[in-house]
Amino acid sequence: MTRTSLYRYLSSFVLCGPAVILYGGFVVLPAILGFAYSFTDWTGWNSHPHFVGLANFRELVRDDRFFSAIRFTLFETVLIVAFFTFGALVLAVLLDSITKFKGLIRGLFFYPYVLSILVSALLFQYLANYREGAINTLLRAVGLNDWTQDWMGDSRLAPYFIFCLVAWSGFGFFTTLYLANLQTIPQDLYEAARIDGAGAWSVFRRIQFPMLVPTLTINSVLALITGINLFPQIVVTTEGGPGYRTATLGYYIYWQGIQNSRQGYAATVSFVAFLALLGVAALQVALLRRKEVVL
Amino acid sequence: MNRISSVFVPLTLSVLLLVLAAPGCGGAPDDSKVIRVTRNIGGREGFRHHFDAWKGAFEKANPGWKMELIDLGNQEGSDYYKTRIATGDLPEVVMTWALTNFLADAGQLQPLQDSYYEKFGIPLPTPYKGKRYTSQSGLQLQGIVINKKMWTDIGVTTPPSTWDELISDLKRLKEKGYRPLVFGGREWSASQPLFYAIVTNVYDRVNDPAKPSWTKRRDAGEVSFRTDPTMKMIIGKMFEFVDAFVEKGALSDGYNEEQRDFYGGKGATWLMGSWMGGDIEPNKVDFEMEYWPIPSMTGLPPVMLETSRLPNGWAISASAKGEKYDKSLAALEAFYEPDVYQAFLNGESQFKIASKVAVDGPKSSWAPAQHLYDSMAANMKQYGTALGWHIALDDLPPPVIVTSMARVMQEILVGTRDVDKLLKMLDDDWDSARKSM
Numbered sequence: 001m002t003r004t005s006l007y008r009y010l011s012s013f014v015l016c017g018p019a020v021i022l023y024g025g026f027v028v029l030p031a032i033l034g035f036a037y038s039f040t041d042w043t044g045w046n047s048h049p050h051f052v053g054l055a056n057f058r059e060l061v062r063d064d065r066f067f068s069a070i071r072f073t074l075f076e077t078v079l080i081v082a083f084f085t086f087g088a089l090v091l092a093v094l095l096d097s098i099t100k101f102k103g104l105i106r107g108l109f110f111y112p113y114v115l116s117i118l119v120s121a122l123l124f125q126y127l128a129n130y131r132e133g134a135i136n137t138l139l140r141a142v143g144l145n146d147w148t149q150d151w152m153g154d155s156r157l158a159p160y161f162i163f164c165l166v167a168w169s170g171f172g173f174f175t176t177l178y179l180a181n182l183q184t185i186p187q188d189l190y191e192a193a194r195i196d197g198a199g200a201w202s203v204f205r206r207i208q209f210p211m212l213v214p215t216l217t218i219n220s221v222l223a224l225i226t227g228i229n230l231f232p233q234i235v236v237t238t239e240g241g242p243g244y245r246t247a248t249l250g251y252y253i254y255w256q257g258i259q260n261s262r263q264g265y266a267a268t269v270s271f272v273a274f275l276a277l278l279g280v281a282a283l284q285v286a287l288l289r290r291k292e293v294v295l
Numbered sequence: 296m297n298r299i300s301s302v303f304v305p306l307t308l309s310v311l312l313l314v315l316a317a318p319g320c321g322g323a324p325d326d327s328k329v330i331r332v333t334r335n336i337g338g339r340e341g342f343r344h345h346f347d348a349w350k351g352a353f354e355k356a357n358p359g360w361k362m363e364l365i366d367l368g369n370q371e372g373s374d375y376y377k378t379r380i381a382t383g384d385l386p387e388v389v390m391t392w393a394l395t396n397f398l399a400d401a402g403q404l405q406p407l408q409d410s411y412y413e414k415f416g417i418p419l420p421t422p423y424k425g426k427r428y429t430s431q432s433g434l435q436l437q438g439i440v441i442n443k444k445m446w447t448d449i450g451v452t453t454p455p456s457t458w459d460e461l462i463s464d465l466k467r468l469k470e471k472g473y474r475p476l477v478f479g480g481r482e483w484s485a486s487q488p489l490f491y492a493i494v495t496n497v498y499d500r501v502n503d504p505a506k507p508s509w510t511k512r513r514d515a516g517e518v519s520f521r522t523d524p525t526m527k528m529i530i531g532k533m534f535e536f537v538d539a540f541v542e543k544g545a546l547s548d549g550y551n552e553e554q555r556d557f558y559g560g561k562g563a564t565w566l567m568g569s570w571m572g573g574d575i576e577p578n579k580v581d582f583e584m585e586y587w588p589i590p591s592m593t594g595l596p597p598v599m600l601e602t603s604r605l606p607n608g609w610a611i612s613a614s615a616k617g618e619k620y621d622k623s624l625a626a627l628e629a630f631y632e633p634d635v636y637q638a639f640l641n642g643e644s645q646f647k648i649a650s651k652v653a654v655d656g657p658k659s660s661w662a663p664a665q666h667l668y669d670s671m672a673a674n675m676k677q678y679g680t681a682l683g684w685h686i687a688l689d690d691l692p693p694p695v696i697v698t699s700m701a702r703v704m705q706e707i708l709v710g711t712r713d714v715d716k717l718l719k720m721l722d723d724d725w726d727s728a729r730k731s732m
Binding site: 045154260265 | 373374377380381401402481546547548552695702703705706711720723724730732
């Protein structure tokens with residue numbers, strides 16, 4: 001080995017090594033161990049799990065609550081993906097067209113993303129409180145007592161309130177990705193469109209949207225992951241209730257693993273959820289890649 | 296490229312080494328003479344006062360040693376304990392609740408000798424797999440606390456003898472313009488009505504060792520929530536209870552809101568354990584309360600629940616080795632210093648079990664608190680106590696059943712009226728949880 005290649009080898013080791021070690025130690029290894037634990041009855045109380053073969057997987061296919069969690073997660077995910085993919089796109093285009101107080105307005109939209117998810121969730125829990133929450137206080141103040149609701153407790157409203165929390169928290173981030181992409185569209189395309197007499201809608205449909213498809217792909221995948229991983233918001237606000245009605249897949253894994261002391265079964269749920277997410281994300285990327293435009 | 300590498304590689308390595316070395320430079324705090332103790336204080340002033348007294352007594356008797364509080368808030372510790380077991384760092388003295396068997400089975404507890412209990416005159420707790428682990432502490436009741444003035448206003452001065460009578464009285468309170476009940480559906484306290492109904496109607500009042508308990512029969516598959524006619528009747532009564540007395544918005548409220556409303560004189564009745572009495576003096580609650588037994592749905596006499604016969608209190612964990620074991624034992628002994636024990640009984644509103652400790656508790660100079668304690672003692676004597684399902688550590692439902700009951704109550708609150716579906720929730724949770732034991 002020459003001195004040059006030794007340096008190159010060392011450089012790559014030094015530059016990539018820490019990240020690889022951290023990623024391996026905190027992501028890959030736990031994932032492998034999690035897969036291994038899915039074949040055990042590990043409770044979390046001891047370090048000697050017993051091998052139970054496919055028992056956990058057999059239980060899973062008959063587990064109503066698992067399927068209920070999947071249904072609720074998918075419901076939230078559909079709302080989240082639609083909103084972060086298309087709602088954020090519309091907002092980004094609108095924000096891009098603003099000429100005055102541009103930075104301030106963009107900053108206001110981005111600000112909720114800076115808050116910790118837990119803080120946002122606590123804030124929404126306060127907003128939703130039936131007796132003292134800001135929403136009902138406001139409604140009562142303007143004489144709309146009949147409109148007051150138990151926003152997080154009413155099983156018909158809670159799913160939408162959770163969605164509002166997620167949407168409020170993440171809107172700025174997804175919008176920022178679109179805004180960054182909008183800045184990369186060459187100005188001469190806009191100028192050519194203007195010369196041809198194109199209106200705002202035509203500019204959006206024929207220039208901006210096709211050029212934003214790569215970000216749309218990324219946003220939709222990130223939104224999908226956000227939806228499937230919906231967990232801290234649930235823990236802080238509804239704890240999966242009322243009943244188990246707002247238990248997402250992530251919350252169900254937590255409930256089984258931590259509260260019900262069934263780490264082995266929780267690992268099985270995690271593994272199956274991981275496979276499902278992988279499949280959906282791959283399909284999503286494959287479908288959206290076809291629509292991308294290359295300059 | 297070579298020049299960049301020749302500078303960059305050693306530089307980066309040096310920075311990495313510095314980053315790795317930095318945490319060690321500050322010097323770790325000396326915890327060699329610290330005994331860590333877990334306690335669920337949260338916002339309970341009485342609990343904090345007790346811990347301060349306990350810490351003071353321990354540190355006075357063991358110069359140079361410190362007792363450090365690990366406050367578990369409103370949690371029962373299982374999440375925290377499992378995390379600490381995983382990192383091999385369980386505190387030396389742990390509050391165990393219904394987790395004693397989990398901790399003991401995991402080899403995380405060290406047994407106490409009988410001489411510990413004899414020293415303070417504590418009745419020997421039922422051993423678990425031949426060993427005793429917990430300090431035991433006091434006698435805890437569960438029943439119904441009432442606002443005496445409101446109940447007297449409707450002419451009721453003695454406890455209702457049946458559940459239907461209770462419902463009828465609550466209706467009269469409502470007609471009189473009082474809020475008959477404080478009830479929050481958001482967290483564990485939502486389970487209280489269902490819990491009371493199950494343990495006083497489904498479980499035997501007297502435990503006959505020759506007769507398997509409902510828990511044992513449930514585990515053997517002889518009975519289930521879905522097939523038990525008493526359970527179906529109980530759920531029907533819960534529908535009536537919720538429909539008649541639980542107000543809109545209850546799912547926004549939890550234990551703290553229940554406590555605030557009751558102490559604020561905004562509700563006539565609270566189905567809550569005796570520990571609520573420990574917060575009366577710190578909160579300066581200024582009206583008279585009484586503590587009543589739980590009326591039956593099945594024609595049996597009203598009864599109070601005694602939920603502290605099982606191994607309970609604090610235990611020494613496997614982390615306490617050598618001198619730390621001795622000092623952990625000293626901490627458990629300091630618990631029974633008269634001032635400390637009195638503070639415990641006051642804070643938890645529990646009754647004395649350590650016959651050799653010169654205290655008479657719970658006691659308070661705050662008249663409403665003392666009135667409540669007197670009422671507890673008198674009604675315990677008059678109506679007696681039952682263990683419900685708190686029979687033995689190996690004859691106990693899975694701990695998750697409390698959460699499960701709360702979720703069933705939440706379902707009732709949002710309008711579910713399918714009895715079989717609700718009982719299936721309990722059965723499913725029971726069966727699932729049994730796989731973790």
